[in-house]
Amino acid sequence: MSIDIGFIVTAFFEILDALPLTLVITIVPLLFGFVIGVATALIRMYKVKVLHRIADAYVSFLRGTPIILHVFLIYWGLPLLIDKLSTHYGWGIKTASIPILSFVLTAFSLTAGAYMSEIIRSGLLAVNRGQIEAAYSVGMSTPQALRRIVLPQAIGVILPNLCNLFVGFLHTSTFAFTVSQMELLGKASVVASNNLKFLEAFIAAALIYWGITVVAERLTAYLEKKVTKYNRGGVT
Template identity: 50%
Template sequence: MASITFDFSFFWEALNQIVGALPLTLYITISSIVIGLIVGLTVALIRLKKTVILHPLAEFYVSFTRGTPVVLHLYIVYLGLPMVWDVIATQYHWGIYSKDIPLTALVIAALSLTAGAYMSEIIRSGFMAVPEGQLEAAYSVGMTTFQAVYRVVFPQALGASIPGICNLIVGILHGSSLAYLVTLLEINGVAMMLGSQKWSFLEPLMAAALIYWGVVLFIERIAAVLEKRWKSYSDGGVA
């Protein structure tokens, strides 16, 4: 059996090159989470209010998305969205076709749909954790339903959802590593490219793993600070 050696010089070389892909990975992750938060909040409210027509669609979206792998979401959007877009663009003479859509936008769209489904469950659980008396108290001081949800219920639900949102951010960060399958050179994509150039994948993959780990540690630290501030706020103290 041939012996395997770890080339430290190649490891450091790969680490320096892979760090350059970190901004793209963070851009994909943050954009997907922000869009996913908007989608998830909308879907969560539809499911909580049980809107007649939209509720079954929301239930299907969450069930299908959570029941299928992220890599399938990526391929479905990558292969299917351009086809649908071109049909609509031709019909309405938009002048912008799938070839004009950046690859990054397709990846973000796929991960946003994934994030939206999971975010919906996280936010819905957060809303359900808020005592009903909070809403009644808001009504008693003259707030409208929108004001009560926005100013009273949502902040508490969001605070209770911090651990779940943190886990989702980490999951989407990891999911962004699949973007290399559609030739987008984020962290994992650069690592795989470097490995294929020298037919030695261990060093660049270890370098990529360290970068991912560092980002996750930072996310966990931020989440811990936010949880501490929210707990102080919910206990009536000063954050």
């Protein structure tokens, strides 16, 4: 058996058409997940009444079950809930008109929020407690101390973990193909099936995934260097 190098190049550019959707499925949930993660981490750290138990259960369930299961639960369950509520309250919403991508992004965002909350919580705990007390001593409120002192330092600590999470969700985006979303691996499967050259198509897909990962790692290293300048005695 020989490998058709020319077809790898051809497949590479065909599969690349699915890159925008793959990046949307990867990045959008991480952005929403960051917001969810910050809120969840703070609720759990400050033991907000009632809410912290809900947050604990949310994180435990989402981290303790497979991501593809979350996709199926949201894809099959959320439309039933929306349709039932729409009928009961007369909203006039039909889930058949809602893009499938919306359910995929919802599932991934909830999952990202659970993982983000643990990453962010570890970053917050890594910041010296004395800095928070110093902020209180100059009259800052807790939200001000978190926004101005704690979160900027925590982000510097968690950047490598955020990069790992990005790479993980980049790979997880392949699950979207199970509900008919044509991301990179799904596109590779179609290209391979149409030409009966599976090895070449999957090599092309692997090169694209690898390239995105390398870019993410380089960007993270650059940002980490910029954000953590305070650890080296300030800026020059």
